[in-house]
Amino acid sequence: xxFKLKDIIPQLITVLAVVLxxxxxxxxAQVNMENRGxxxxxxxxxxxxxxxxxxxxxxxxxxxxYFRAYLVGxxxxxxxxxxGIFFATILxxxxxxxxxxxxxxINQFAAFYVEFFRNxxxxxxxxxxxxxxxxxxxxxxDAEPMxxxxxxxIKGLFVPAFIWQNFNIFFYSVVAAIIAxxxxxxxxxxxQESQGKQTPVLLISxxxxxxxxxxxxxxxxxxxxxxxxxxxxLATTSFIYEGGVSLPPxxxxxxxxxxxxxxxxxxxxVRAGIQGVGKGQKEAAASIGLTPNQVLKxxxxxxxxxxxxxxxxxxxxxxxxxxxxxAAIAYPDLVLVFAGTALMQTGKxxxxxxxxxxxxxxxxxxxxxxxxWYNKRIAITEK
Amino acid sequence: MSKINFLKPDKTNLSTFLYLGSFxxxxxxxxxxxxxxxxxxxxGFLPGFLSFLLPxxxxxxxxxxxxxxxxxxKHLDLLNKNxxxxxxxxxxxxxxxxxIIKSIxxxxxxxxxxxxxxxxxxxxxxxxxxxWTYIKVWMRRFMYGMYPNAEQWRINLSFIxxxxxxxxxxxxxxxxxxxxxxxxxxxYPFIAFLFIFxxxxxxxxxxxxxxxxxxxxxxxxxxxxxxxxxxFYYFLIVPFALYILLKYFIxxxxxxxxxxxxxxxxxxxxxxxxxxxxxIISFFCxxxxxxxxxAFALGRRSGFPLIRYISVGxxxxxxxxxxxxxxxxxxxxxxxxxxEDFFIDKLVRAIIxxxxxxxxxxxxxxxxxxxxxxxxxxxxxxxxxMGYWKMHIFVILPQALxxxxxxxxxxxxxxxxxxxxxxxxxxxxxxGMLNLAKTNPEWLGFAMEGYVFAAIIFWIICYAxxxxxxxxxxxxxxxx
Numbered sequence: 001x002x003f004k005l006k007d008i009i010p011q012l013i014t015v016l017a018v019v020l021x022x023x024x025x026x027x028x029a030q031v032n033m034e035n036r037g038x039x040x041x042x043x044x045x046x047x048x049x050x051x052x053x054x055x056x057x058x059x060x061x062x063x064x065x066y067f068r069a070y071l072v073g074x075x076x077x078x079x080x081x082x083x084g085i086f087f088a089t090i091l092x093x094x095x096x097x098x099x100x101x102x103x104x105x106i107n108q109f110a111a112f113y114v115e116f117f118r119n120x121x122x123x124x125x126x127x128x129x130x131x132x133x134x135x136x137x138x139x140x141x142d143a144e145p146m147x148x149x150x151x152x153x154i155k156g157l158f159v160p161a162f163i164w165q166n167f168n169i170f171f172y173s174v175v176a177a178i179i180a181x182x183x184x185x186x187x188x189x190x191x192q193e194s195q196g197k198q199t200p201v202l203l204i205s206x207x208x209x210x211x212x213x214x215x216x217x218x219x220x221x222x223x224x225x226x227x228x229x230x231x232x233x234l235a236t237t238s239f240i241y242e243g244g245v246s247l248p249p250x251x252x253x254x255x256x257x258x259x260x261x262x263x264x265x266x267x268x269x270v271r272a273g274i275q276g277v278g279k280g281q282k283e284a285a286a287s288i289g290l291t292p293n294q295v296l297k298x299x300x301x302x303x304x305x306x307x308x309x310x311x312x313x314x315x316x317x318x319x320x321x322x323x324x325x326x327a328a329i330a331y332p333d334l335v336l337v338f339a340g341t342a343l344m345q346t347g348k349x350x351x352x353x354x355x356x357x358x359x360x361x362x363x364x365x366x367x368x369x370x371x372x373w374y375n376k377r378i379a380i381t382e383k
Numbered sequence: 384m385s386k387i388n389f390l391k392p393d394k395t396n397l398s399t400f401l402y403l404g405s406f407x408x409x410x411x412x413x414x415x416x417x418x419x420x421x422x423x424x425x426x427g428f429l430p431g432f433l434s435f436l437l438p439x440x441x442x443x444x445x446x447x448x449x450x451x452x453x454x455x456x457k458h459l460d461l462l463n464k465n466x467x468x469x470x471x472x473x474x475x476x477x478x479x480x481x482x483i484i485k486s487i488x489x490x491x492x493x494x495x496x497x498x499x500x501x502x503x504x505x506x507x508x509x510x511x512x513x514x515w516t517y518i519k520v521w522m523r524r525f526m527y528g529m530y531p532n533a534e535q536w537r538i539n540l541s542f543i544x545x546x547x548x549x550x551x552x553x554x555x556x557x558x559x560x561x562x563x564x565x566x567x568x569x570x571y572p573f574i575a576f577l578f579i580f581x582x583x584x585x586x587x588x589x590x591x592x593x594x595x596x597x598x599x600x601x602x603x604x605x606x607x608x609x610x611x612x613x614x615f616y617y618f619l620i621v622p623f624a625l626y627i628l629l630k631y632f633i634x635x636x637x638x639x640x641x642x643x644x645x646x647x648x649x650x651x652x653x654x655x656x657x658x659x660x661x662x663i664i665s666f667f668c669x670x671x672x673x674x675x676x677x678a679f680a681l682g683r684r685s686g687f688p689l690i691r692y693i694s695v696g697x698x699x700x701x702x703x704x705x706x707x708x709x710x711x712x713x714x715x716x717x718x719x720x721x722x723e724d725f726f727i728d729k730l731v732r733a734i735i736x737x738x739x740x741x742x743x744x745x746x747x748x749x750x751x752x753x754x755x756x757x758x759x760x761x762x763x764x765x766x767x768x769m770g771y772w773k774m775h776i777f778v779i780l781p782q783a784l785x786x787x788x789x790x791x792x793x794x795x796x797x798x799x800x801x802x803x804x805x806x807x808x809x810x811x812x813x814x815g816m817l818n819l820a821k822t823n824p825e826w827l828g829f830a831m832e833g834y835v836f837a838a839i840i841f842w843i844i845c846y847a848x849x850x851x852x853x854x855x856x857x858x859x860x861x862x863x
Contacts, residue, residue, distance in 0.1 A: 007687065010687060010690065011690055014687075014689060014693060015689055018693055024720075025720040028720050028722050029719050031722075031723070032719050032723060033719070102468055103465065103472045103476060105480070106472070106475055106476070106479065115846065116842070119800075119841065119842045119849070120842055121799075121800040121802075121803050122800065123804060123814060124837055124838055127814065127834055128835075131821065131830045131834070132831040132834050135830070321705035321706075322705065324705040324708065325707060335707055335708060335711070339708065339711050349715040349716045350716055350719060353708065353712050353716045356708050356711075357708050357712070360704045360708065361704055363703075364702065364703035365699060365703055368699075368703075
């Protein structure tokens with residue numbers, strides 16, 4: 001026999017322990033649910049939810065099902081994460097580069113920003129923006145318009161809405177432009193590798209992305225108009241803006257604090273990435289006659305990105321998970337709508353918490369699988 | 384004096400350019416300062432747009448004039464090299480100088496000049512500045528939560544005692560240095576546990592649990608003297624046997640009262656709170672998450688496939704979910720999984736949840752350190768005839784842990800910053816207390832002061848931790 005007893009026993013014991021713990025939990029859960037008269041099942045998802053949600057991207061009211069409420073929460077979570085990731089990336093890259101600036105004032109300023117925001121708990125920052133800073137904003141009737149049509153008030157940010165006609169044609173034209181650019185880029189690369197000729201790819205790309213959508217306006221019958229928010233009186237002292245798009249203060253506070261907080265971590269990733277490229281690489285590139293721009297584009301950035309991207313994706317994941325703190329300021333995200341309100345109403349603790357966790361888990365695991373694949377693809381293969 | 388070309392400052396007219404440039408720069412800074420500190424606008428006669436931009440333009444021209452390479456003046460060269468390398472940098476430097484000047488007066492007046500410190504009621508807070516009276520009045524609540532005022536000396540005393548016991552490492556002589564690891568890993572946490580559960584809580588809380596701890600510690604200490612051959616089976620059997628022995632044969636039910644200190648009232652954990660709770664939770668989670676994380680890091684790199692899969696599953700599960708849902712689980716779902724008459728205090732549940740959660744992150748950090756070690760280290764240890772445990776304890780882990788000090792410090796920082804989330808299970812540490820105080824009808828409208836106060840405290844704690852970890856990293860850095 002090849003098996004050694006010493007190899008098998010530890011594994012057996014571990015598995016046995018895990019099975020025992022799970023078995024113990026399941027047995028207790030069954031007993032408890034029987035005693036309290038709760039039945040286990042996911043059937044409640046199709047029942048009428050009969051609660052309302054303050055802010056929703058899809059049409060929703062109390063007559064919709066719990067599953068619809070779940071979707072509302074999930075979409076709100078995704079919305080906050082996407083906006084947060086967008087701003088955090090921009091801010092993080094700027095601050096990360098600023099930390100490497102030769103200008104003493106700028107890099108100290110960036111360092112101050114990073115040290116300041118990342119050493120304060122995120123929840124505290126969210127509370128600060130929501131309960132202290134945004135409460136200092138004017139009431140709707142006193143708000144001064146920004147750019148003439150946008151109002152930042154204590155009740156949220158009111159911006160004009162786009163009203164499209166034939167939006168699908170515009171959308172297809174943008175997609176077509178992007179596909180054309182990808183085709184041209186690959187073709188240009190092939191041409192350069194085989195014949196050494198360079199094609200002005202950038203110029204063609206900019207042209208395509210401008211001209212095709214423009215054509216859709218001229219020929220395709222796409223029309224764009226704006227709906228401006230207008231002040232409306234609800235009661236003698238209560239005003240609100242109608243029309244346009246309104247972003248609730250919870251969303252603003254949440255995205256603000258999430259981006260300010262996560263940007264500090266992204267800044268550190270960017271800094272580490274750029275510093276991680278050896279000095280010799282830049283010198284070697286300069287010595288074979290590349291211009292500073294080419295050095296940055298062809299030598300430094302590809303290597304820096306290899307270091308920057310994996311930790312940055314981790315930060316994106318963290319941001320998405322941190323967006324669940326929304327529950328603390330009553331922004332209707334997945335945790336608040338589903339693990340909060342829906343749980344209170346149905347009392348189905350195990351089902352709802354497991355669905356919520358599973359959703360986040362799916363999100364994270366799929367991104368980490370993608371990341372691992374990407375990591376393997378770009379990793380330098382060393383002997 | 385040779386011809387001066389104002390578009391091209393050079394060294395030949397150094398003093399002219401230097402005086403002119405410094406003068407312009409000085410004027411621009413003066414303008415902004417006057418504007419900011421005394422709200423007096425010397426350029427008020429100009430149209431609004433120009434008056435706003437004038438300091439920037441003047442400062443820019445001034446910096447342009449003094450940007451002379453290799454001027455020979457040491458201070459000027461230093462200045463040029465640091466803040467004035469080109470036009471773009473000059474503008475950015477100016478903007479930052481202006482932002483700093485502009486932001487000093489409002490911050491200073493809010494913090495100190497217009498702030499109110501005296502008194503003990505809301506009436507003194509009439510100024511436009513911060514109302515630190517609010518913090519002063521609520522200080523005890525922010526520090527100790529709902530812990531009875533008369534009993535707060537217990538928390539203070541425990542914390543002082545633990546701080547003193549924790550600093551033993553600094554005073555230990557060489558003779559005792561080798562026992563320090565044992566002290567910090569086993570004895571100190573045990574003493575801390577005793578202090579907090581019997582002194583701060585003041586009751587026989589979880590005495591059952593403490594049997595387990597005594598059994599574990601006794602068996603580990605004795606385990607050092609067991610020959611290697613039997614160690615595995617020893618750890619398999621003895622701790623459990625000891626636990627059962629302690630629980631059912633040595634301490635009878637009537638003796639459970641042994642765990643209670645006379646004269647101390649029992650304070651339930653629901654009343655704990657404030658900053659002291661932040662410390663208690665951080666401390667215990669820190670102690671628990673480290674060994675659990677280490678075990679799973681080793682498990683993930685283990686040669687046994689089943690153990691590896693279980694470890695991977697554990698780590699990826701906890702890393703994939705937000706802490707708030709974990710705490711939700713510990714609050715609403717976990718009681719369903721326990722026998723009906725079995726009750727675990729919510730503070731303990733929160734500590735278990737946070738420890739397991741952070742353990743997954745610690746595991747990944749330690750795995751990084753284990754992977755970074757060259758294979759030669761493993762092979763050398765094996766060739767000396769070391770077994771798995773000996774190899775890891777004496778060769779691999781000391782090196783790997785040294786490598787991952789920054790990562791572990793970051794995880795611990797994240798842990799401290801995550802403690803406010805325990806509001807989910809209904810425990811109120813300092814941020815939770817702030818939110819409670821904010822809704823008190825007598826003290827409405829001081830949210831800002833409270834959050835700034837908490838932010839300063841957290842910032843000091845976290846910044847000190849990160850600096851300390853940086854020092855540790857430098858101290859243990861070994862050249863390879």
